[in-house]
Amino acid sequence: MSFEWPWQYNFPPFFTLQPNVDTRQKQLAAWCSLALSYCRHHKLYTLDVMEAQESPVFNNKKMERKLSIEAIQVVFEELRKKGEFSSWLDKNKSRCLVMWRRPEEWGKLIHQWVSRGAFPAHAGLSERRGGRKEFHGLEDWMLLRSLQALQTDGKAEIIIMDDGKGVKFF
Amino acid sequence: MDRFSWSNGLLEINETLVIQQRGIRLYDGDDKAKLDSGVALLSTHRLIWRDVKNHECCIAMPLSQIVFFEEQAAGIGKSAKIIIHLHATPANKETGPYQHSKYSFIKLSFKEHGQIEFHRRLTEEMTQKRWESTPASQPIPTATGSQTGRTRAVGIVGIERKIEEKRKETDKNISEAFEDLSKLMVKAKEMVELSRSIANKIKDKQGNITEDETIRFKSYLLSMGIADPVTRETHGSGTHYHMQLAKQLGDMLQVPLEERGGMMALTEVYCLVNRARGMELLSPEDLVNACKVFESLKLPLRLRVFDSGVMVVQLQSHSEEEMISSALDNVSCTIPNIMLTLTRFRRHAVLDTHLRKMSSHSRETSRFNALNSFRDVFGRLLLLQVSDKGSLTAEEFAKLLGLSVLLSKERLLLAEKMGHLCTDDSVEGLRFYPNLF
Numbered sequence: 361m362s363f364e365w366p367w368q369y370n371f372p373p374f375f376t377l378q379p380n381v382d383t384r385q386k387q388l389a390a391w392c393s394l395a396l397s398y399c400r401h402h403k404l405y406t407l408d409v410m411e412a413q414e415s416p417v418f419n420n421k422k423m424e425r426k427l428s429i430e431a432i433q434v435v436f437e438e439l440r441k442k443g444e445f446s447s448w449l450d451k452n453k454s455r456c457l458v459m460w461r462r463p464e465e466w467g468k469l470i471h472q473w474v475s476r477g478a479f480p481a482h483a484g485l486s487e488r489r490g491g492r493k494e495f496h497g498l499e500d501w502m503l504l505r506s507l508q509a510l511q512t513d514g515k516a517e518i519i520i521m522d523d524g525k526g527v528k529f530f
Numbered sequence: 531m532d533r534f535s536w537s538n539g540l541l542e543i544n545e546t547l548v549i550q551q552r553g554i555r556l557y558d559g560d561d562k563a564k565l566d567s568g569v570a571l572l573s574t575h576r577l578i579w580r581d582v583k584n585h586e587c588c589i590a591m592p593l594s595q596i597v598f599f600e601e602q603a604a605g606i607g608k609s610a611k612i613i614i615h616l617h618a619t620p621a622n623k624e625t626g627p628y629q630h631s632k633y634s635f636i637k638l639s640f641k642e643h644g645q646i647e648f649h650r651r652l653t654e655e656m657t658q659k660r661w662e663s664t665p666a667s668q669p670i671p672t673a674t675g676s677q678t679g680r681t682r683a684v685g686i687v688g689i690e691r692k693i694e695e696k697r698k699e700t701d702k703n704i705s706e707a708f709e710d711l712s713k714l715m716v717k718a719k720e721m722v723e724l725s726r727s728i729a730n731k732i733k734d735k736q737g738n739i740t741e742d743e744t745i746r747f748k749s750y751l752l753s754m755g756i757a758d759p760v761t762r763e764t765h766g767s768g769t770h771y772h773m774q775l776a777k778q779l780g781d782m783l784q785v786p787l788e789e790r791g792g793m794m795a796l797t798e799v800y801c802l803v804n805r806a807r808g809m810e811l812l813s814p815e816d817l818v819n820a821c822k823v824f825e826s827l828k829l830p831l832r833l834r835v836f837d838s839g840v841m842v843v844q845l846q847s848h849s850e851e852e853m854i855s856s857a858l859d860n861v862s863c864t865i866p867n868i869m870l871t872l873t874r875f876r877r878h879a880v881l882d883t884h885l886r887k888m889s890s891h892s893r894e895t896s897r898f899n900a901l902n903s904f905r906d907v908f909g910r911l912l913l914l915q916v917s918d919k920g921s922l923t924a925e926e927f928a929k930l931l932g933l934s935v936l937l938s939k940e941r942l943l944l945a946e947k948m949g950h951l952c953t954d955d956s957v958e959g960l961r962f963y964p965n966l967f
Binding site: 367368371372373375376378379380382383386387390424425 | 921946947949952953954955956961963965966967
């Protein structure tokens with residue numbers, strides 16, 4: 361399924377950070393949802409800001425407009441503040457994690473999948489991941505966080521084994 | 531001062547005028563003489579002084595009386611002077627304004643400057659001492675009388691003599707012819723120069739200034755002499771000067787302001803005012819200071835400063851503003867009514883005033899709702915104009931409304947602040963879009 365761009369994507373002022381406060385809030389809201397849905401669609405979990413500036417989501421080649429680095433950082437900062445959808449990997453805000461699906465939700469999904477019996481209760485991490493398309497490309501850190509979330513819930517337990525980590529589901 | 535004698539001021543034969551200077555006050559030694567404002571004429575033979583008010587009062591002194599002279603530089607409140615030290619009074623001196631003086635020097639005070647040139651010429655004359663070589667005599671009506679009794683000589687010497695004679699005769703004729711005119715010349719010279727310079731200025735600017743400015747310029751000519759513009763000389767500096775200037779500006783700017791919809795950027799005002807003045811230009815500081823006192827003098831103009839720092843001069847008690855206010859008060863504030871008033875005053879500076887008042891949230895509760903709807907409608911009007919074209923830059927907007935680029939940009943920015951427009955900032959420039967967010 362090809363990605364559908366929202367109407368704002370073709371509106372030139374969308375790519376300029378608006379000085380008017382009210383307008384800016386609306387603009388940022390639109391950017392946040394666009395960024396998240398794009399990452400969800402392309403299964404992107406980490407983002408490098410410099411590279412992102414060249415990716416089609418922040419760079420509309422047809423209109424010759426692109427979002428500035430500062431503006432991209434503002435967008436992800438907004439995502440972070442709004443509900444932990446993003447978090448910075450470094451102080452300079454050059455790389456960030458994008459959690460278009462929260463760890464808790466991932467955890468739930470995994471648990472459901474496990475409960476349906478696709479895997480034995482014990483399994484290594486990599487096996488977990490390799491299985492379904494849904495989890496295809498899910499990065500380690502994300503998987504770990506989601507499992508940790510499950511652990512807090514009491515639905516799983518992470519076991520340190522000789523050659524890595526394993527998880528036990530309840 | 532007792533070296534001077536009464537004179538008729540006419541130049542004599544062989545006497546030529548070297549330089550003249552207005553605004554001379556005479557000092558008998560260190561005391562001010564009653565002769566306080568006149569024209570000093572330096573000729574090859576004499577120093578003449580004529581009273582500017584009473585042309586009959588004219589005194590002269592032979593240059594041979596002068597021992598030496600020196601300059602005295604101008605001080606605070608004092609004009610530059612030339613001090614002339616004199617010989618003792620000759621026995622055969624004719625009567626003059628002073629019978630006796632305890633000083634043997636006089637001073638010429640140059641109230642209107644010119645001392646440098648005068649000094650230079652005086653030095654020249656004193657070195658050349660032309661009065662010794664060409665003795666001036668009283669103008670004789672029949673010039674031919676002097677020719678009789680000349681011994682005719684032949685040869686080179688004779689030819690030389692003839693040439694010399696011819697030269698003297700020509701000289702005499704000329705000075706005779708100009709005798710009567712010399713008085714008139716002194717007066718007319720200044721006037722002619724002035725009117726010539728004004729005429730030149732008009733010619734140079736032909737095609738560059740508008741009709742009413744030309745008319746204004748010509749009216750100045752008619753009243754002979756730039757109608758005494760408010761200068762630092764006439765009114766001094768300081769607040770008094772600025773107040774007078776403000777009054778003059780108030781008169782002058784009425785018509786241009788009306789033409790431009792009641793608002794003009796200060797730079798435009800500066801250009802306009804100085805072009806009309808021609809001479810005695812205003813400095814930017816003076817202009818700004820004069821504009822600042824508009825309010826205190828209750829003049830119908832105001833100086834307004836926008837957020838971006840742009841300064842404009844605006845018509846204050848414009849009758850339309852009162853009309854709009856009264857329209858809001860009396861007429862029911864339905865959108866169509868306000869739209870109607872707005873479309874009529876689309877260009878008016880008044881709208882900007884209201885806009886600014888509203889964006890700073892005036893809390894007159896009785897009119898709050900009215901102002902709100904006013905603001906909405908105004909915003910919508912601006913929005914319509916922008917949406918009509920899809921998007922606008924400040925320059926395009928200016929062309930659309932016939933406003934200056936500066937003011938149109940201000941208006942667009944204000945609309946953006948109110949949320950009706952949003953901006954697209956790119957390498958192509960700043961464009962304004964209707965706020966679709």
